[in-house]
Amino acid sequence: MTLASSLTQSESWKTLERHYGEIKDQHMLDWFATDPNRFEDFHLSAAGLSLDFSKNRATRDTLHYLLQLANERELPAQINAMFEGEAINRSENRPALHTALRNFSDRQIMVDGSDIMPEIRDTVHRMEEFCWKIRRNQWRGYNNAPFTDVVSIGIGGSFLGPKLASSALKPYWDSGLNVHYLANIDGTHITEILKRLNPATTLFIIQSKSFGTQETLKNALACRQWFLSNGGCEEYLAKHFTAVSSNVEKAVEFGIAEENIFPMWDWVGGRYSLWSAIGLPLALAIGIDNFRDMLRGAHQMDEHFRTAPLAQNMPVIMALLGVWYVNFFGVNSHAILPYDHYLRSLPAHLQQLDMESNGKSVTLDGRRVDYHTGPVIWGGVGTNGQHAFHQLLHQGTHFSPCDFIMPMCSHNPIDNFHAMLVSNCLSQSQALLQGKTEQQAIDELIADGKSEAEAMVLARQKVITGNRPSNTLYFPKAKPQTVGALIALYEHKVAAQGMIWGVNSFDQWGVELGKKLGNKVLEALESDRIPDAFDGSTNGLIRAFHAMQSKL
Known part of the structure; x- marks a missing residue:
């Protein structure tokens, strides 16, 4: 498939440049004032998620021109190529088929002439048996005591995705197991984890495709030595160590029984591997049924991304708005703001997903880009951020588009806590939209007892320009299907942006x-x-x- 000629020379790009010049100084409040249906018309729902994108510096014409750009870049064909298993990761000559891991349809998915779905289903079945044995105390430690703790040893995608999902789905932990994630090659990290554990009741899962990733292998060897030095012996290693790896030989050499080694595939990148056996620690915590529900939620978002028209396609619309800000407004960062303690790890996961995928400066055909690509992804949880970095969001010299992410119902309702949390979320996006004029600031100061002279001096410090864009993603509650759909939404947003920019979102040579x-x-x-x-x-x-x- 051949992409259109140079992106910045395309007709749709030039149209967007002209359009940007026409609306760059317009205020969103004026659009709301003249368009009573803006919220309804700039709103999408898919896979249990709802997106309000009405607080964006975009008109109907903007969306029309952005969709023209998407079609000019053959986005529907590129999306189809990804799902069909074409080698869209050209630098490594591989497909990017993380979607196959959560494929609940009857579609065959072919790689090198073979349907990969039977092997995927077999792996999930093996995970189910493994989880059943551990959770029902059929598989125990060397002194016949049931396991109390699971330590997942990995880094990058083998760490961030499972850690996010484990935090997000903490209300569904029902096994009595404590799950710990060990990633950093830092003596303090491993010390703080191991000093709380009993080797006789601890299960280790080593997550490394090559079984040679420096940080993962070093941590694994240290855990092995800790186990052997604290009551364990080599013949018990197979009871306490399992692996997710494609290097079976090295894992067996380490002391892991071959039947306890789960596969990894070249057609799944690390940052997309949560849906595979890399999610084993999560499945141990929440059970295989809830794990499957998470896969189903992701599959629902996959089908939406694959089949929905571009104008009603949630990941595509989010991707296009991101392109609009990065390439025409010159924005270089994007804030992720979950208003849910369980989703506190989402910004860190999306940092890797977005910045490792689209932090590129060369196109698929080897040409240096003459436009900006992926932004810096950052953020934090709930009202904590309001008392920290939101100051920059409101009054900084650069604006950063924001995604507010909000479950409308809490897993832990206490008094009116959740109403207060939602009110903070909504008021922050409202404040970014409307701001505060100098006259409003003067009037407030005088009403507070300041003299007119004092008010005139102080007012400029309190001016907030507003007109700063945000999306609001909301849903009833962070359940397994919802969390699956949410993570998949961002995976597809990032992929769509990479397709428009013409970069390979699935390698990471840096x-x-x-x-x-x-x-x-x-x-x-x-x-x-x-x-x-x-x-x-x-x-x-x-x-x-x-x-x-x-x-x-």
């Missing part, structure tokens, strides 16, 4: 470079030799490490 250089730096830190190829700063920091280590 990550690979850091890994290779890290190995060389480690060699220098562990020896007295500093390679000549290092720069002066790196050499100086290595010498500082040696000097400070020698004084301990």
Whole structure:
């Protein structure tokens, strides 16, 4: 499939540039004043989620022109190519088929001439048997005591996605198991986890496609040694260690029984792997039925993304609005603001999903882009952020579009807590929209007892320009299906933006470079030799490490 010619030279791009010049100084409040149906017309629902995108600096014409851009970039064909298993990850010559992991339809999905669905279903069945044994105490530790704790050892997508889902679905933890996530190669992290655990009742899940990821393998070896030094022995390793990996040989060499090694596939990238056996710790906590419900929610969003017309397609509309801000308003960041304690890990997961996928500067055909791609993703939970970084959102010199994410019902209703939480969410998006004029500030100050002279001086400090865009995503409650749909929504938003920008959203060569250089730096830190190829700063920091280590 051939993309249209250079993005910035396309007719739809030039139309959007002209349109931006026409509306860039217009205020959204004026559009609401003249259009009583704006909320209803700028609103979508899909897979149990509702999206209010009426508080965006976009008119009906804007959406029309953005949809023209999407069609010019052959977005429907590109979406279809992803679902059909074409090798859209061109730099690695692989499909991107995370959607197959939650495919509840009867469709075959072919890779290299073979239907991959039977192997996927078999893996879920193996996960079910595994979870049943652990949760029903049929599989116990070496002293015959049931497991009390599960430690998932991974990093990147093997860590962030499962950790998010585990936090989001904490109300559904029903096994009595405590699930811990170990990722950072930091002695403090592993120490703080292990000191609370009993080796006789702890199960470890090592999550690494290669079984050689530096951080994961180092942590796994440290946990293995901790186990052996605290009552365990080598013959008991298979009772306490399992793996999700494509390198069966290395996992067996580690001491894991082959029947307890779950597969990973090249056609699933790490940041999309939650839906595979990487989600095993989550399934242990919430049960395989709830895990399947999460897959079903994601599948519902997949079908919506695959089949809905672009103008009614929630991930596509969110993607196009993001392109509008990044490429025409010059926005370089996007805030994720969940108003739900259980969703507090969502910004961190979406940082990896978006920034690792679309943090690219070369197109699929190898040309340097002449436009900006993925923004910086950041954010925080609930009203905490209002007393921290929302100040910048309201009065900073750069505006950052926001996604407010809000369950309308709480898992833990106490008094009027949830109404207060919702009121804060809605009022923040309202404040970003309407702001406060200088005259309003003067009137407020005088009403508070300030003299007119004092009010004139202070008023400018209180001016809030408003006209700052936001989406509001809302749903009844964060249930497994809802959480699945929510994560899939953002996966597809990011993919659609990558398709429009013409970049490969499914590789991460910048990550690979850091890994290779890290190995060389480690060699220098562990020896007295500093390679000549290092720069002066790196050499100086290595010498500082040696000097400070020698004084301990």
